[in-house]
Amino acid sequence: MTRATTDSEDPAARVQRPPAELRWADELERLRTGDENPRPPGWQLSVTAARRFIIGDRKLGVTRKFVGDPSLIDRALITLATTRGLLLVGDPGTAKSLLSELLAAAVSGDSTLTIQGGAATTEDQIRYGWNYALLVAEGPSTRSLVPAPILRGMSRGSVVRFEEITRCPLEVQDSILSVLSDRVMAIPELAGPEGTAFAREGFNVIATANTRDRGVNEMSAALKRRFNFETVFPIPDFDTELELVESEAATLLARSGVQAAPRRDVLEVLVTTFRELRSGTTDHGDALDRMSSVMSTAEAVAVAHAVGLRGWFLRGEPGDESDIVACLGGTAAKDDADDLARLRRYLEQQVPRKKGRHWKRLHEARHGLPG
Template sequence: MVKPLRQRAEQKFANELALLKEQDSAPKPQGWQLSPRAVKAFILGEPELGVDKKYYGEVALVERAIVSLMSNQGLMLVGPPGTAKSMLSELLACAISGTSELLVQGTAGTSEEQLKYTWNFAQLLSNGPSLEALVKSPIYHAMEQGKIARIEELTRCPQEIQDALISILSEKQLTVPELGVSIQAQPGFNLIGTANLADKGVNEMSSALKRRFNFETVPVLQDPLQERRLIQSQVSAQLEQQSVSVAIADELVALLVQVFNDLRRKGQSNLQSLEAVLSTAEAVNIVHACALQSHFLQQPLSGAHIAQQMHGSVIKDNVEDMVKLASYLDIIVRERAREQAHWRDFFEAGKVLWMS
């Protein structure tokens, strides 16, 4: 059977979830598939059980997120783009509820019906309003089944759509006035929202809605070694999914992590920070693209591939960022290129892309 391009967490880690469920003897909140202890082990890894580490951020942040979802408050994960907010919300949902598919993608066009319900208009016209004619939203299903629902990019939703969540989070019920009924949330229901700090001010959350969430800021990884391990782990999983076998030298991953760290440091070494998002997720995309280029074009991996894929994946056509990168090459990379082959390849390819 051909695997989908991207498996949901509950599909990808089904064996680990089953193993944890079998071994789990700790107390569970009502409606949870796993205990909080097992949820933490699933996300942060437990080698003695054969459970891999999936999230490389702060342990305390994960613990606070789990506790939030046991409370009456929702959980709001905020932070810069590409800091694994969505991945963390997916892991939490699948470990707690057994599914992560109860998802609403927030956009400027998100409607109230997508948060609550709409109608099968053929049945509505022929038989009038009824439960059979109701088309339930992911949040409706989550309330009915006592599961975790997720809403991505909440601050991109219009204010009136955000406000529709207030009664759901405070009253834990959803009214269907056409039928004269209210759906009461079952034990285990809660909501995880995510929002990018880059979108702050797009549709600022009201104070009333903020009070219904516990906020956790997901930071950019500060530990270069952890970031390298995460990149290698993510890229290896993607390549395995595609049946591609490429050995990625740790020196190349270290080069990219160093470049990103250099360019994230504002006001240091006479460098200007880029407009582009230099997240770990972008680094994963770059290394993955380099591996595919090496495999399918039968080219040995080098620092030149990093520069080429960084240009297409991160810089795109931003002229100002190209000028800043040219300065970075001249001030920082030129010296490193004199002693290390990978940096020399990166420098030579970068010259063509950003200094010509």
Template sequence: MISPCGFPSLSYTMTPNQPPVLQRPPAEVLYGEELARLRAADRLPRPPGWQLSMPAVRRFILGEGEAAAKIVCAPGLIERALVTLASNRALLLVGEPGTAKSLLSELLAAAISGCSTLTIQGSAATTEDQIKYGWNYALLLNEGPSPQALVPSPLYRAMQAGQLVRFEEITRCPPEVQDGLLSILSERLLMVPELSGEGGTLFAAPGFNLIATANTRDRGVNEMSAALKRRFSFETLFPIRDYEQEFELVRAEVGRLLARDQVPVLPPDEVLEVLVTVFRELRDGVGRDGAAGERLSTVVSTAEAVSVAYSVALRGYYLRGDGGEPGDIVEALAGAAAKDNAEDGKKLRRYMEHRAGKRQGAHWQAFYAARHRLPE
């Protein structure tokens, strides 16, 4: 089966001698079989250009019946996002780093358009040409401006095909680049002044829209203009509040990553308990017992917790043949939580002494005993 982006569908039930085809498959490939089943069974009305109805997209993302939830968030947020994408407004997902904004935009694009790889990565170096279109200069010099010499951007291709385009970290782009979206989002057309006649105007096909993401920590870097804000509906994603939900999500995600790499172990639940608890308490500045503590200035998100759990399991499997130990978390924390902030390093050491050292259980004591692994 071929997805609308041209990728073959994959099954991740692998034999020991069958390596994964892609290191990081897009959602439409990873969940290709599930999406195909949903499309075959979907009899509800679909917005123009959509591959699934809104209830089917919601079922795909939040899980229902045999389908597992792929993200933890309020159902109302998903429903509002779907209504926005079916309208003439674009969608902006806002939140702290690591709150699954990019994952949600990928899942929405995969379910609605069958393609999540039409993506623009925003940065200080992003130019208006990268957003709209560029030119093959060899053809341009040889035959002048022509449709053949034009190099379409992901946005251009999304308008042609009637699909969703993703714009990651939109507030990292210079304001003048951001404002290049104004006429596109308002008029649903893109002018190519170099081309004359009908080829000089691209009209968006039904189904086209844009999903952007922005980190709250980047506010003020390149603030969006009021005119551009009016063309977006804002939805804020928050860190997972429930411990059990976060624990299950971390366990499921690290299990999926390890299965992809054919690593036949999982981190013990005791190790994951320490990891998730430490991340939550350092993120919120509040212990599970309600006692106040210190918050780190850096991001200690669920995504970071998954990354650390994955590293712990790989360390345990390849160096010792197990699924990881509580002490392995300590070394991973230095790079994931403290990073290059000396003050965060001090807070982490105080946490180890005043909180971890007082916890009951062999796993907590093993974690505390490994505090010497923190860099000075």
């Protein structure tokens, strides 16, 4: 039996979303302690132990953290042991970011060396910048140099995460070409040996790219050659997706101060609704007008969390079908105004054809849809 820790003792206790290495610190330590398999240079765990950390091991008390093809994890880990970067591509909400975080935590024990790609991302935020007060006072020096995630990862021998790389301008993306190919970074402002940074063992880059953003800033052929591409697919199985949504929603609700667990019957309705609107087909085989908004598992978790919060803080009970309708509007109206009409047609035309009192309650609550 372990002693209960206070908020001051547990660094993750008051953090909204602790990184993987804090959230599962006990599991990582347990795996490190019992890990007798050979480790790639610079790694905190062997490939076998890192795999167990991600897909779980009941005998060791290690929870399953990623729902997907185990062979994907094998390929990703082997890629990180090579001198090629790993690029995770897939639809929004397929847990690409979570997988990159888990991989970084397993390999390096640190998942916080992260670059968030976007239109405003600059090369300074990727490679290095300067403390301009020191730069003016002393000139270029290691004291005035401010390392960004790539330089920090190279010096530590750690994995760096580059989220949504295709949202960055092309010239910003290509700033890591020499790093990925030669494992070296030139710092021309510094003279002598300090002007060249070499990557230590264990360094690599995990990037993610959203298939819906493909073409926004298409990667150059040179950069593509320096990555191994792995596609992360949506969860195909209903029971697996339901279990994931239930467990993740329960965790989020507990951290939000909600003392009531989410109702499984309500979650079954929610997950079914998401899967049908995502696929454009009902469980009866009827065709639907597919939503253009992202109806991913991650969005389902977010809605389940909102449903539980709404039910608990407004009425002191778990969320119900009326809360699903109230919370779905914010998901459906993000990308296309017509999606709200598609959702309304689904509630009015398809839901009444389903059996069960929960579907009847969902249909009765359809007038609560915003807009």
